[in-house]
Amino acid sequence: MKRLKATIAYDGSGFVGYQIQPNARTVQLEIMKVLETMHKGRVVQVVASGRTDAKVHATGQVIHFDSEFSIPISGWLKALNVLLPEDIRVHSIEEVDASFHARYHTTGKIYRYKWDRSGIISPFTRNFMVHVKPSLDVEAMRDAAQALIGTHDFSSFCAANTAVVDKVRTIRRLDFEEHGNELHMVIEGTGFLYNMVRIIAGTLAEVGLGKRQADELEKIVAVIDRDAAGITAPAHGLYLESVMYGS
């Protein structure tokens, strides 16, 4: 038996999310269906670094699965990309130690959130970016973001119905990149709570739009109350960009 680690990309538009659920199109099910076909009807479990919600995209999601096949890596890459639907692509695959675990061994993740500041959003990016006013104050957003960097209890930035008890997380990096009309928020952390990136994006966008002051962020973190933060930004602007393992 060999353990294989694959880095995959998917367009979240056509999925109800990453994780299998009844009567719905999910990324995990599409991959498992392909592996089951390749393994003559045997179910092959697929483990991802974490789930992503409906409409959320990935450019660097990581999965692992086990197989007894001894086909070369290039053969795996080709076979999976031929058999998978076009909205999921495998970018790389490698054999890893049998102890590797895509979820338990993550040491960090990078997410990217994309806004389009065009006066009129392009019909070609409507599922891939969130439209905002061109006048967004990016400097104010950068200022506000400083209060989030570091280790904090992020309860204010976590969906209220979450079962997780320990809500302390570390944000290592929170940058804004401007690419023409596109504005990207790039956030790197040890791990993220449910909806955390989208609530951060939604709150910082409210700062950019002048609905909040940049200096409010420190207080929002301190009160440990989801209601203190801003809206949960729409799912289709979010990308899981990379997953880190090891130190």
Place this chain on the structure above:
Amino acid sequence: MKRLKATIAYDGSGFVGYQIQPNARTVQLEIMKVLETMHKGRVVQVVASGRTDAKVHATGQVIHFDSEFSIPISGWLKALNVLLPEDIRVHSIEEVDASFHARYHTTGKIYRYKWDRSGIISPFTRNFMVHVKPSLDVEAMRDAAQALIGTHDFSSFCAANTAVVDKVRTIRRLDFEEHGNELHMVIEGTGFLYNMVRIIAGTLAEVGLGKRQADELEKIVAVIDRDAAGITAPAHGLYLESVMYGS
């Protein structure tokens, strides 16, 4: 009554084409439905510069229609973009002389054809670019394209079942642009026969892939026979980029 000229963009993925046909989602019908709603149930005819096929995109299609409304241009732009589905956007609108005709008065068109030369195509661009081998020889394609520039009988590059008699057209410009992994063919002409841009793209791609020699193009034009040229390249790589009027 005022005549309005609008420049529109659409993602062709969700349409069977521009032109109205029974029981199918078309760009023309979506626009006419919105205008009918705005005009309290009165049918407003919409005339485009020309039709586009299923899956073909537009970034600069031009339409005209007549209305008795005396709302300002900015009001038109806002109302149409609120009422239209997100895969159609109006980029600009202006009042024109009542004699203006979006189809009859065109003096030129620019189309763009997009290929993706990535080793593995991105799930995000699968409906917007056509995947080709990274090794495509772009210089050979540029060489081959020279034989097409100018005024020729383009019968060899026209779908065989076309009713049009006069197949002489003028290509003013045929360039290749490289943007990272993307390769674009930009073609400007007085007018184009049915499938002409896609057959040119398909034939030049065959040159790039080494299936044909660049110096074959002159002969292909000369024989006036659709079978001499290459395949019709897939629809989803094609964009109607702009339509010219006047000299």
